[in-house]
Amino acid sequence: MTLKGKKVLVTGGAGFLGSHLSDALLKEGAHVRILDIFSSGRHDNVGSFGRNLELVQGDLADKNLVAGALQNIGVVIHTAFPMEIRMPNPPLARVKSAAAGFLNLLECCIKEKALFVEISSIAVYGDEKYLPVDEKHPMEPETVYGVVKLAEEEFCRVMRKTQGLKTIILRVADIYGPRNTRVSVPIKFLHNACLGKANTVHGTGTQGRTFTYVSDFVKGVLCAVTSDKAEGEVFNIAGARFISMLELAETVKEVTVSHLPITFDREKVTDSRKLEIDISKAREIIKFNPEVDLAQGLRLTYEWILKNMSYWK
Amino acid sequence: MTLKGKKVLVTGGAGFLGSHLSDALLKEGAHVRILDIFSSGRHDNVGSFGRNLELVQGDLADKNLVAGALQNIGVVIHTAFPMEIRMPNPPLARVKSAAAGFLNLLECCIKEKALFVEISSIAVYGDEKYLPVDEKHPMEPETVYGVVKLAEEEFCRVMRKTQGLKTIILRVADIYGPRNTRVSVPIKFLHNACLGKANTVHGTGTQGRTFTYVSDFVKGVLCAVTSDKAEGEVFNIAGARFISMLELAETVKEVTVSHLPITFDREKVTDSRKLEIDISKAREIIKFNPEVDLAQGLRLTYEWILKNMSYWK
Numbered sequence: 027m028t029l030k031g032k033k034v035l036v037t038g039g040a041g042f043l044g045s046h047l048s049d050a051l052l053k054e055g056a057h058v059r060i061l062d063i064f065s066s067g068r069h070d071n072v073g074s075f076g077r078n079l080e081l082v083q084g085d086l087a088d089k090n091l092v093a094g095a096l097q098n099i100g101v102v103i104h105t106a107f108p109m110e111i112r113m114p115n116p117p118l119a120r121v122k123s124a125a126a127g128f129l130n131l132l133e134c135c136i137k138e139k140a141l142f143v144e145i146s147s148i149a150v151y152g153d154e155k156y157l158p159v160d161e162k163h164p165m166e167p168e169t170v171y172g173v174v175k176l177a178e179e180e181f182c183r184v185m186r187k188t189q190g191l192k193t194i195i196l197r198v199a200d201i202y203g204p205r206n207t208r209v210s211v212p213i214k215f216l217h218n219a220c221l222g223k224a225n226t227v228h229g230t231g232t233q234g235r236t237f238t239y240v241s242d243f244v245k246g247v248l249c250a251v252t253s254d255k256a257e258g259e260v261f262n263i264a265g266a267r268f269i270s271m272l273e274l275a276e277t278v279k280e281v282t283v284s285h286l287p288i289t290f291d292r293e294k295v296t297d298s299r300k301l302e303i304d305i306s307k308a309r310e311i312i313k314f315n316p317e318v319d320l321a322q323g324l325r326l327t328y329e330w331i332l333k334n335m336s337y338w339k
Numbered sequence: 340m341t342l343k344g345k346k347v348l349v350t351g352g353a354g355f356l357g358s359h360l361s362d363a364l365l366k367e368g369a370h371v372r373i374l375d376i377f378s379s380g381r382h383d384n385v386g387s388f389g390r391n392l393e394l395v396q397g398d399l400a401d402k403n404l405v406a407g408a409l410q411n412i413g414v415v416i417h418t419a420f421p422m423e424i425r426m427p428n429p430p431l432a433r434v435k436s437a438a439a440g441f442l443n444l445l446e447c448c449i450k451e452k453a454l455f456v457e458i459s460s461i462a463v464y465g466d467e468k469y470l471p472v473d474e475k476h477p478m479e480p481e482t483v484y485g486v487v488k489l490a491e492e493e494f495c496r497v498m499r500k501t502q503g504l505k506t507i508i509l510r511v512a513d514i515y516g517p518r519n520t521r522v523s524v525p526i527k528f529l530h531n532a533c534l535g536k537a538n539t540v541h542g543t544g545t546q547g548r549t550f551t552y553v554s555d556f557v558k559g560v561l562c563a564v565t566s567d568k569a570e571g572e573v574f575n576i577a578g579a580r581f582i583s584m585l586e587l588a589e590t591v592k593e594v595t596v597s598h599l600p601i602t603f604d605r606e607k608v609t610d611s612r613k614l615e616i617d618i619s620k621a622r623e624i625i626k627f628n629p630e631v632d633l634a635q636g637l638r639l640t641y642e643w644i645l646k647n648m649s650y651w652k
Contacts, residue, residue, distance in 0.1 A: 115502055118442040125438045129431040166496075173497050177490035183479075184486050189428055 027252055030055035035099045035140075037086060037131065038106030040067030042205045043145065043198075043243060047103060050244045052078060061086065061095045066109045066207050086127025096134040101251060103143040104131060109208060112171050121174060128178055132185055141192045142182065143251060148199050148262065148303055150176045158268070158304035161197070161260050179260070186258060194256045196246060199264030199303045203240030203323065204330035207337075212237060215275060216328050219282035220335060227288055229295035231272025236303040238265035239323030242316035249312040261308040266316045268302035274320070281324045340565055343368035348412045348453075350399060350444065351419030353380030355518045356458065356511075356556060360416060363557045365391060374399065374408045379422045379520050399440025409447040414564060416456040417444060422521060425484050434487060441491055445498055454505045455495065456564060461512050461575065461616055463489045471581075471617035474510070474573050492573070499571060507569045509559060512577035512616045516553030516636065517643035520650075525550060528588060529641050532595035533648060540601055542608035544585025549616040551578040552636030555629035562625040574621040578636075579629045581615035587633070594637045 034051050038044040039060030044067070048058045052073070059080040060072060075081050082095040086106060096102070106127070110120045135142040149172035150165045167173045185191040202212040209217075215225045246263035250256040269277075275288045308314035318326075331337075347364050351357040352373025357380070361371045365386075372393040373385060388394050395408040399419060409415070419440070423433045448455040462485035463478045480486045498504040515525040522530075528538045559576035563569040582590075588601045621627035631639075644650075 118446045122439045122442055126435045129435055133431050167493065168497065168500065170494075170497055170501070173490065173493040176493060177486065180480065180486040180489060181483075184481065184483055187481065188483070 027254065029248070029252060031057065032101060033057045033059065033099050034101045034103060035059045035061060035095055037061045037102065037104045038067060040064060040069065040071050041105065042071075042203075042207055043201065043240070044103075044105040045071035045205055046203070046240050046244050047105060047247055048072060048079070050248060054248065059095060059099065061092075062106070068205075071205050085123070086130055087123040089130045092127070092130040092134050096138050096140060099138060099140050101141045101143065102131060102135055103145065103247060103251070104128070105145045107145075111174060112208060114169070116170050121170065124174060125177075128181070132181060132191065136185065136189050136191050139192070141194070141251070141257065143247065144178055144182050144193060144195045145247075146175045146179050146195050146197045147172065148197050148264070148301065150179065150197060154299055154301060157300060158302040159262070160304040161262055161307055192257050194250050194258075195260040196250055196263045197260065198243055198246070199238045199262070199301070200235040201238045201240055201243045203327050204334075206240075206327070211235075211271065212274060212278070212324060212327065213331070215278040216282065216324065216331050219278055219284050219328070220331055222286070224286040224289050225275045225278060226291050227271050227275050228291050229298065230292075231275065231290070232270050233295065233298045233300055234268055234270035234274065235301050236264040236267065237269050237274065237320065237323075238263070238316065239318035239326070242318050245316065246308060246314045249308070249314040253312040255311050259311065261312065261314070262303050262305050263308060263314065264303035264305050264316070266319070268300065269320055270300075277320050277324055281321055281328055340567065342561070342565060344370065345414060346370045346372065346412050347414045347416060348372045348374060348408055350374045350415065350417045351380060353377060353382065353384050354418065355516075355520055356514065356553070357416075357418040358384035358518055359516070359553050359557050360418060360560055361385060361392070363561060367561065372408060372412065374405075375419070381518075384518050398436070399443055400436040402443045405440070405443040405447050409451050409453060412451060412453050414454045414456065415444060415448055416458065416560060416564070417441070418458045420458075424487060425521060427482070429483050434483065437487060438490075441494070445494060445504065449498065449502050449504050452505070454507070454564070454570065456560065457491055457495050457506060457508045458560075459488045459492050459508050459510045460485065461510050461577070461614065463492065463510060467612055467614060470613060471615040472575070473617035474575055474620055505570050507563050507571075508573040509563055509576045510573065511556055511559070512551045512575070512614070513548040514551045514553050514556045516640050517647075519553075519640070524548075524584065525587060525591070525637060525640065526644070528591040529595065529637065529644050532591055532597050532641070533644055535599070537599040537602050538588045538591060539604050540584050540588050541604050542611065543605075544588065544603070545583050546608065546611045546613055547581055547583035547587065548614050549577040549580065550582050550587065550633065550636070551576070551629065552631035552639070555631050558629065559621060559627045562621070562627040566625040568624050572624065574625065574627070575616050575618050576621060576627065577616035577618050577629070579632070581613065582633055583613075590633050590637055594634055594641055
């Protein structure tokens with residue numbers, strides 16, 4: 027599928043992931059319609075609305091709004107996700123409304139025969155049973171966030187089998203970059219550097235993540251949507267390699283030209299996971315090839331933070 | 340835990356499973372509070388309300404109602420489940436309200452420190468990957484019903500880990516018996532016999548289920564609730580053995596003293612599963628021992644149907 031002239035709805039299109047994705051889709055010649063409630067999404071994340079970039083502002087839990095937003099849409103990319111559900115012990119009222127919103131989207135996608143791209147998460151896997159984590163890894167989420175994503179995936183799978191929903195599931199890893207509103211570790215480290223604060227690594231810093239620069243995430247989504255082999259499949263989308271917290275801290279120090287030493291908190295290791303994500307399947311089938319290395323990604327993010335220190339205020 | 344004097348909330352307590360369970364709990368000396376919206380539940384399923392049997396009528400999706408219903412409750416047994424979600428392609432609006440209701444219950448259980456007994460289903464397993472199906476069988480539901488139950492289980496598991504919810508998960512097999520409103524195969528066969536209609540077996544009738552008489556289901560729940568080894572565990576609850584559709588038809592013929600031959604529809608096999616459910620874990624840990632054999636269960640159900648032919652009108 028080519029994106030040129032294609033009508034794409036991006037839920038959460040004014041948020042971190044959704045806004046980068048919308049930018050890229052516009053560049054590919056797609057008509058983008060953003061559906062956002064602006065809870066964590068921001069108007070300054072998106073360009074001017076016009077013929078190729080439309081806005082539907084409101085709540086996914088409002089079925090009429092969703093039905094209207096889906097009109098003439100060929101592809102839905104569902105990046106919207108309430109920030110609160112990513113937190114520990116999230117308010118269940120938010121889970122309810124997110125569930126309602128998700129089901130509204132599925133229902134309308136089936137009706138409109140639109141392709142539904144579920145932006146899921148490696149949170150569905152829970153703790154690592156083996157490494158690297160591929161798509162066959164058991165799914166035992168450890169957080170409400172992971173459970174919600176697992177449930178969404180299962181709805182997609184069953185609705186595909188029983189009602190002909192066209193769907194692609196993308197399990198994305200830890201994404202960082204400009205417009206990151208959630209204070210992830212790369213953002214926190216860079217932000218500390220800006221403030222002249224030393225960064226602290228827990229334990230020996232061997233734990234870590236497959237940090238993914240946001241443009242590589244966008245690339246993964248575009249590879250999936252334009253491939254003719256992706257529908258009905260599940261792919262991990264992540265950066266090229268595993269990065270330990272120590273390496274992250276060291277690279278931040280290098281990129282920010284900081285003279286502050288990295289400090290260690292040997293006692294405090296709340297999360298010892300080494301989430302190395304296997305992206306062989308996406309490399310092979312949809313030709314996804316992440317290309318932004320850690321130093322480069324951190325540098326681009328750092329430049330942006332320096333110019334946008336007020337972003338989290 | 341003894342049930343004597345215990346305050347138990349039975350959601351769906353006026354329905355098929357819930358009403359049998361409430362009867363048994365009352366016999367054990369528990370105080371039973373039924374929460375039911377009477378969509379498929381019926382007033383003639385339950386006894387007179389009074390000091391030991393209370394009624395809260397309304398929708399689980401109403402959070403204030405649920406909070407009120409949970410007051411002073413020690414155990415919640417969640418049998419309520421909208422009949423429509425058991426059907427193929429259920430209306431997603433029902434899924435939304437069921438999800439909201441379920442989350443209301445969990446939230447209130449955590450707050451009240453009540454034990455939450457989730458009546459799940461073998462539908463979470465989907466098609467058999469191996470037989471007999473034990474609790475470690477992969478969970479790949481094939482229906483919306485199965486997905487909803489899987490999501491509910493996952494919420495229980497994660498809320499237990501993160502918020503201290505006390506919970507027992509029971510995956511129940513195909514249950515039949517008096518007050519069965521869903522027209523399951525045993526009920527359909529018995530009903531046909533009452534009407535003097537022949538029963539048809541698809542294929543050669545080797546496919547089948549681990550049919551479970553409702554009193555054995557009740558026994559399973561009581562074993563779990565009264566055991567001190569059940570909290571945090573998942574158990575299959577099913578009858579003693581696998582029963583093929585042919586055996587079912589033959590036993591119905593015997594029990595109903597029918598002279599009509601069983602007919603075969605060799606072509607029509609829409610479901611060839613042989614869902615033999617392994618209950619070893621429940622036998623061992625909570626000493627669950629189903630005791631109603633097929634002929635006996637069918638006989639009891641038949642007697643009830645004969646007296647209640649108007650039940651499905």
